[in-house]
Amino acid sequence: MDGSANLEHAMTLHEAGRLADAERAYAAVLSGEPANVEALLRFGVLRLQQGHAEESLALTARALALDPQSAEALSNLATALHVMRRHEEAIGHYTKALAHDPEFAEAHYGLGTSLMALRRLEESVRAFERALAIDPDYVEALCGLGAALQDLKRPEPSSRAFLRAAALAPDLADAHHGLGLAWSALHRDEDAVASFGRAIALRPGSAEAHNHLGLALQKLDRYGEALASYDAALALRPDYAEVLVNRGKALAELGRGPEADEAFERAFRLDPAKPGSCHALAMARTVAPGDECVAALEKLLAGESALRPEERVLVHFALGKAYGDLGERDRGFEHILTANAIKRGLTPYDEKATLATIEAIGAAFTPEFVERLRGAGHPSGAPVFIVGMPRSGSTLTEQILASHPAVLARGERFDFAAAVRSAGLDATAADFPLRLRNIDRERLGAVGSDYVARISREAPAAARRITDKMLANFCAAGLIHLALPNARILHTRRDPVDTCLSCFSTMFEQPFAYDLGELGRYYRTYERLMDRWRSILPAGVMMDVQYEDVVGDLEGQARRIVAHCGLEWSDRCLSFHEAARPVKTASVNQVRRAIYKSSVGRWRPDAGVLRPLLEALSA
Numbered sequence: 358m359d360g361s362a363n364l365e366h367a368m369t370l371h372e373a374g375r376l377a378d379a380e381r382a383y384a385a386v387l388s389g390e391p392a393n394v395e396a397l398l399r400f401g402v403l404r405l406q407q408g409h410a411e412e413s414l415a416l417t418a419r420a421l422a423l424d425p426q427s428a429e430a431l432s433n434l435a436t437a438l439h440v441m442r443r444h445e446e447a448i449g450h451y452t453k454a455l456a457h458d459p460e461f462a463e464a465h466y467g468l469g470t471s472l473m474a475l476r477r478l479e480e481s482v483r484a485f486e487r488a489l490a491i492d493p494d495y496v497e498a499l500c501g502l503g504a505a506l507q508d509l510k511r512p513e514p515s516s517r518a519f520l521r522a523a524a525l526a527p528d529l530a531d532a533h534h535g536l537g538l539a540w541s542a543l544h545r546d547e548d549a550v551a552s553f554g555r556a557i558a559l560r561p562g563s564a565e566a567h568n569h570l571g572l573a574l575q576k577l578d579r580y581g582e583a584l585a586s587y588d589a590a591l592a593l594r595p596d597y598a599e600v601l602v603n604r605g606k607a608l609a610e611l612g613r614g615p616e617a618d619e620a621f622e623r624a625f626r627l628d629p630a631k632p633g634s635c636h637a638l639a640m641a642r643t644v645a646p647g648d649e650c651v652a653a654l655e656k657l658l659a660g661e662s663a664l665r666p667e668e669r670v671l672v673h674f675a676l677g678k679a680y681g682d683l684g685e686r687d688r689g690f691e692h693i694l695t696a697n698a699i700k701r702g703l704t705p706y707d708e709k710a711t712l713a714t715i716e717a718i719g720a721a722f723t724p725e726f727v728e729r730l731r732g733a734g735h736p737s738g739a740p741v742f743i744v745g746m747p748r749s750g751s752t753l754t755e756q757i758l759a760s761h762p763a764v765l766a767r768g769e770r771f772d773f774a775a776a777v778r779s780a781g782l783d784a785t786a787a788d789f790p791l792r793l794r795n796i797d798r799e800r801l802g803a804v805g806s807d808y809v810a811r812i813s814r815e816a817p818a819a820a821r822r823i824t825d826k827m828l829a830n831f832c833a834a835g836l837i838h839l840a841l842p843n844a845r846i847l848h849t850r851r852d853p854v855d856t857c858l859s860c861f862s863t864m865f866e867q868p869f870a871y872d873l874g875e876l877g878r879y880y881r882t883y884e885r886l887m888d889r890w891r892s893i894l895p896a897g898v899m900m901d902v903q904y905e906d907v908v909g910d911l912e913g914q915a916r917r918i919v920a921h922c923g924l925e926w927s928d929r930c931l932s933f934h935e936a937a938r939p940v941k942t943a944s945v946n947q948v949r950r951a952i953y954k955s956s957v958g959r960w961r962p963d964a965g966v967l968r969p970l971l972e973a974l975s976a
Contacts, residue, residue, distance in 0.1 A: 363389075364396050371403055379403055394420045398433060405437055413437045428458035432467055439471045447471040462491040466498045473505050476665065481505045496526045503535045510705065512542035530560035534569070541573055544771040549573040564593040568600045575607050578768075583607055598624040602637040609641070617641065629653040632668040632675075639675040644682040651679050670699050674864045681960075690962045693862050700864075701871035708875050710787065712882045715832060717790035719889040722835040726794070727893055730839050733798035735805025738843035740812060741824045741922050742773075744831035745849040746883060747867060748859035750904030754849050755826045756933040757907075757915050763924055765820035767812060769827050773837065776807035793836070805840040822922050831883060834890045838898055845922050846894075848887060851904035853880055853974050854967075855959050861970075877973025897921075905957050 367382030383400035386393060397420035405413035414437040421430040435450035451468035454461055469484030485502035488495055503518035516539035522532035537552035553570035557563060571586035587604040590597055605620030621641045624634040629649075635657065638650045657664065657672050664672065673696035680689030741758065743751050759766035777783075780803045782792060812823050822845075830837065834846055851859075857880055860870040869879040890899060900921045907914040915930045961967060 364393065364399075367396070368399055371399065376403060376407060380407070392423055394423050394427070394430070397423070398427075398430060401433055401437070405440060410437050410440045414441070426457055428454040428461050428464065431457065432461060432464040435464070435471070436467050439467065439474070442474070444471045444474045448475075460491055462488045462495055462498070465491065466495065466501060469498070469501050469505070473501065473508075476508075478505050478509050482509070494525055496522050496529060496532070499525070500529075500531050500535055503539065507535070507538055507542065510542070512539045515539040516543060528559060530556045530563065530566070533559065534563070534566050537566075537569060537573065541569070541576070544576075544775075546573050546576045550577070562593055564590040564597055564600070567593065568597070568603060571600070571607075572603060575603075575610075580607060580611055596627050598627045598631050598634045601627070602633055605637060605641070625650060625653070630657065632657055632664065632671040636671040636675040639679045644679040646683060648679070651676075651683075654679065666699055666703055670696050670703075670864065673699065677862065686960050687962060690862075690966070694966075696864070697861060697871040704868045704871060706868035706871075706875070708869070708878065711869065712878065714787065714790060715882050715886055718793070718832055718835070719886045721790045721793045722889065722893050724893060727835065727839065730796070730798060730801060732842060733801040734840040734842050735802060735809055736843055737805070737809045737841060738845075738923065739809065739821065739823050740837075740841055740844040741822050742830055742834070742837055742844060742846045743824060743826040743828070743849060744834060744846060745828050745887075746831075746851075746856050746860065746880065747828055747865065747870075748863060749828075749849040749851040749856050750902065750907060751826055751828055751849040753904070753907060753933070754847055754902050754918060755824050757918055757930050758822070758824055758922065760929045760931075760933045760935070761822075761919060761924060761927045762929065763819060763821040763927075764824060764922075765816050765822070766824045767826075768824075770812065770825045771827065772811040772825065773804075773808055773827065773830055773833060776804045776811060776840075777833075777836070779807050780804045801840050804836075808841065822924060831887060831890075834887075834899060835893060838894055844898075846899040847902050847918065847921065848890075848899055849902045849904065852957075853884075854961065854970070855957070856880070857970055857974070858959060858961060858967075872969075873967065874969035874973050877970040878976070880974060881976060908957055 363382065363386045367379050367386055370379035370382055380400075380403060383396055383403060386396045387400065390396065397416050401413045401416035401420065404410075404416060414434065417430055417434045417437060421427060421434055424430060431450050431454035435447040435454065438444075438447035438450065448468060448471045451464050451471065454464040455468070458464070465484050465488035469481045469488065472478075472481035472484055482502060482505045485498045485505060488498040489502065492498070499518045499522035503515045503522065506512075506515035506518060516536060519532055519536035519539055522529065523536055526532055533552045534556040537549045537556060540546070540549035540552055550570065550573045553566055553573060556566045557570065560566065567586045567590035571583045571590065574580075574583035574586060584604065584607060587600050587607070590600045591604075594600070601620045601624035605617045605624065608614075608617035608620060618641060621634075621638045624631075625638045628634055630653070635650055635653050639654065644651060654672055654676050657668075658676065661669055661672065673692040677689045677691075677693035677696060680686070680692065683689075741764075743755055745751055755766050755768070758764045780800050782796070782800075783789060812825060816823060828849075831848070834848075837844060837846065850856075857873075857876050860867065861873065861876060863870075870876050900917070902914065902918060912931055915933075916926055919926055919930060964971065
């Protein structure tokens with residue numbers, strides 16, 4: 358057999374997956390022809406597949422030395438460097454490969470993966486898109502694009518990329534896994550569960566897929582299945598600290614505090630150098646002097662430059678909370694400021710457009726507009742909407758109602774936005790306020806009917822009222838009334854500075870809350886819209902619930918809340934902390950305690966530090 362035939366035989370073995378046989382065949386070719394560029398390249402690819410990146414790099418470098426103009430050799434060399442996490446070098450070699458061959462789709466894809474590894478996400482998107490312009494059916498590039506868009510918080514285009522990848526390669530687990538992540542980000546949790554389930558069927562040994570399935574099930578309140586998914590992930594990877602953290606959060610939401618604490622502790626023990634584990638432990642308990650999680654956090658802080666920005670956020674929020682527990686509140690707030698500054702840099706937020714949209718929604722609801730459409734919606738009186746700013750006492754209000762035997766508390770729901778979207782309106786679109794003006798009675802009825810069907814799903818017969826604590830529905834209070842004229846709205850309020858400081862000190866996905874000035878301006882815009890609703894909505898539709906009043910007179914305010922919802926009084930509402938229901942908010946621990954007053958008039962940093970917030974609130 359001549360040299361070319363030997364090489365062809367080696368490549369055939371390689372393509373058939375007979376890697377050990379192919380390895381021997383390539384070695385035989387090179388023993389007779391050490392300068393065979395094709396054999397060097399193919400053997401380099403094989404060794405990389407076998408996990409020998411250093412040897413792959415050496416073989417490919419030999420091929421490149423023999424043919425310095427080879428775009429394939431440059432790209433393969435870059436891929437080996439990428440596997441070795443030498444991403445900057447990899448980018449340089451991919452770029453050289455593309456200079457020789459701009460239409461080399463694989464090099465564009467490889468460039469995208471290395472850029473993504475360095476969190477240069479916008480550049481990675483462009484690289485993947487260039488690969489797809491050359492080869493629209495390049496499944497790996499579609500998955501790379503979907504992942505980069507997901508990291509950029511663009512779930513809609515991410516879902517489109519993964520949908521196409523899954524259509525082209527229905528047996529590719531990565532495509533279904535990525536699609537599940539996109540569905541989760543879009544709050545399409547049933548679809549996410551289906552996609553993760555498909556990914557697991559294709560690759561049962563993926564601990565990551567079991568973990569993400571658990572998260573999706575948890576969002577659907579399917580806690581038993583969620584815990585089983587976490588257990589499956591841990592069976593595959595007993596050292597998977599992130600799963601233990603997620604399991605702990607699920608247990609905490611269920612009120613199983615000791616088990617939750619044990620899960621957080623186990624996660625911390627597995628890897629005290631993991632920011633997520635340290636953060637979870639610090640947030641789950643009152644930090645005492647000498648607490649080892651503080652030492653672990655301070656050690657992470659010392660090596661902060663090696664952490665990803667998202668990890669730095671966790672460390673600073675955890676230290677802010679820990680130092681606050683230890684009575685070093687000014688020191689703690691410095692970390693809160695740093696955490697928010699990093700988070701703001703990671704979060705796209707168009708303040709001008711956001712505030713203008715809120716103002717425009719209020720302007721669309723004139724008395725004439727409301728009167729023209731009055732009575733058009735669905736007649737159900739079951740929905741009770743709890744709206745307002747985060748950290749305003751909304752969870753306490755819902756927990757009071759949840760203790761009533763005739764109330765089903767459903768927590769934060771995306772159902773109203775979904776019902777609006779199903780009726781052909783997108784509440785997130787810039788032109789939403791203008792399109793509202795053209796809404797007709799038939800569409801309003803459709804929104805109301807769709808919403809009632811969504812929240813009533815699997816509701817017990819005894820549930821005469823169903824709460825929805827999606828606080829951002831404050832923007833939709835006018836539309837809620839028109840679509841559901843018999844629904845009741847509870848607007849929870851708290852001292853503005855206390856509210857804003859609590860938002861600022863809590864790590865959650867609220868883009869307006871990472872800068873004190875932006876937070877204050879958002880609060881003022883929200884406040885003006887609530888004033889608008891008070892002037893437009895009929896008496897008896899919306900009631901303000903002041904947190905300080907609830908803390909000061911629990912029974913009086915609880916009776917007022919229950920009466921507003923059209924229910925008879927139940928003494929069980931005074932034992933709200935005993936209600937056996939999942940609680941998903943940042944107040945998960947507080948609402949399982951009897952009423953307390955420590956959050957009224959909370960500690961505040963120096964007025965100079967708060968100046969951006971105070972000035973914005975008083976504007």
